[in-house]
Amino acid sequence: MDTKEAKALSDHSAEIQRLHTRLRSIIDSMRQVVISFSYKEHEESEQVTDFDFYDEHLVEINPAAEALYGVPKEDFLTRRRSIFDFLFDKDREQVLAHYNSLLEEGIGELTYRVVGPKKEIRWVLDYGRVEYLERGRVRRVTHILEDITREKKALDELRASEEKYRRIFENSKDMVYIVTPDGEFLDINSAGVELLGLESREEAASRNMKEFYVDLRQREVLIREMMEKGEVAKRRVTLRNTNGKEIEVNISVMARRDESGNVTSYQGIVHNITEAMRQKELEAIGQLAGCFADDLASPLSVTIMGVTMVKEFLAEIKKDIERMTRDGGSSPPEELIRGLDRKFEEAEFFNDEAFKSSKDMKLRLEEIREQYWKLKKVSDGGGGVIYQRESKGK
Numbered sequence: 001m002d003t004k005e006a007k008a009l010s011d012h013s014a015e016i017q018r019l020h021t022r023l024r025s026i027i028d029s030m031r032q033v034v035i036s037f038s039y040k041e042h043e044e045s046e047q048v049t050d051f052d053f054y055d056e057h058l059v060e061i062n063p064a065a066e067a068l069y070g071v072p073k074e075d076f077l078t079r080r081r082s083i084f085d086f087l088f089d090k091d092r093e094q095v096l097a098h099y100n101s102l103l104e105e106g107i108g109e110l111t112y113r114v115v116g117p118k119k120e121i122r123w124v125l126d127y128g129r130v131e132y133l134e135r136g137r138v139r140r141v142t143h144i145l146e147d148i149t150r151e152k153k154a155l156d157e158l159r160a161s162e163e164k165y166r167r168i169f170e171n172s173k174d175m176v177y178i179v180t181p182d183g184e185f186l187d188i189n190s191a192g193v194e195l196l197g198l199e200s201r202e203e204a205a206s207r208n209m210k211e212f213y214v215d216l217r218q219r220e221v222l223i224r225e226m227m228e229k230g231e232v233a234k235r236r237v238t239l240r241n242t243n244g245k246e247i248e249v250n251i252s253v254m255a256r257r258d259e260s261g262n263v264t265s266y267q268g269i270v271h272n273i274t275e276a277m278r279q280k281e282l283e284a285i286g287q288l289a290g291c292f293a294d295d296l297a298s299p300l301s302v303t304i305m306g307v308t309m310v311k312e313f314l315a316e317i318k319k320d321i322e323r324m325t326r327d328g329g330s331s332p333p334e335e336l337i338r339g340l341d342r343k344f345e346e347a348e349f350f351n352d353e354a355f356k357s358s359k360d361m362k363l364r365l366e367e368i369r370e371q372y373w374k375l376k377k378v379s380d381g382g383g384g385v386i387y388q389r390e391s392k393g394k
Contacts, residue, residue, distance in 0.1 A: 033145040036060035051084035070117020088113035123152040175270035197241035
């Protein structure tokens with residue numbers, strides 16, 4: 001070998017060494033655990049029945065193993081400890097199957113549990129790959145283990161939250177729905193299907209929420225308020241279902257946005273308050289009837305008193321006449337006549353008062369017929385209604 005060839009070989013060896021050093025530096029700085037196994041030519045995967053086989057062929061493990069297992073990597077390389085000692089007991093069988101399958105399939109991944117240095121359970125994602133083959137036989141396999149405990153917990157919490165939401169969604173007696181910004185249904189629960197008079201969710205998918213507003217201006221006000229505040233709580237609107245029935249409801253709705261802040265959908269809850277409104281109306285009518293009764297009570301009392309007094313005076317006059325007949329005229333006629341005149345005057349007075357009171361009741365009843373029953377519903381400012389009579393000037 002001449003000098004030129006020797007120099008080229010030396011440069012090539014130096015380049016390989018630089019690449020090895022760079023690769024070593026990258027592997028040692030990785031937060032994932034990197035494990036490599038090397039196999040001899042005549043070793044068969046069918047003979048693998050426990051983890052001892054893999055302990056014997058472990059040739060490389062990076063410093064990240066200490067953070068995951070709490071043990072220096074040298075303990076694994078010298079076989080003082082085994083990475084498989086840290087497996088969660090119930091996952092050991094599937095982990096062994098995962099390692100064995102790589103010798104046949106060449107690539108695979110598995111999520112399983114390991115026991116950390118403080119006896120805490122950690123979740124890892126184990127990605128394995130055959131790195132080197134010689135004459136069709138496996139010579140080297142590398143595993144990359146990533147601690148995904150935090151991600152797994154977040155995912156489990158998300159799934160639990162979604163399941164909880166779905167249960168609430170399905171079991172809610174109120175209508176719960178999601179629509180596009182244009183009003184097309186994306187999802188609706190069973191209570192919503194029933195409230196709107198639809199046959200199924202599939203039918204809802206072909207309908208638009210706008211169809212069910214009696215007055216679309218109410219929807220415009222609701223959308224405008226939601227865009228300003230982010231959400232709207234208990235906005236009263238009137239809907240009309242497919243059967244033509246008008247329904248008084250409270251709608252609470254919020255906008256769902258993407259990462260750019262654009263509205264992707266509206267999510268709302270509709271509470272049917274038709275029966276509650278009817279009950280409030282009945283209460284208001286009851287209160288109004290009480291006012292009518294109060295208006296009539298005073299003149300009616302006067303009338304009853306007048307009729308009663310007239311009846312008593314007539315009874316006294318009858319007694320006087322009977323006494324005069326019985327005495328045969330012994331009483332002075334002037335005195336008897338004066339007594340009768342006085343009683344007739346009093347009877348006439350109370351009769352006039354009763355007549356005035358009756359006339360007053362007649363006028364009040366006419367007012368009730370002409371004005372009290374010409375009522376209009378107005379808000380009481382607290383979510384209910386009151387009946388307000390028109391003034392006489394209208």
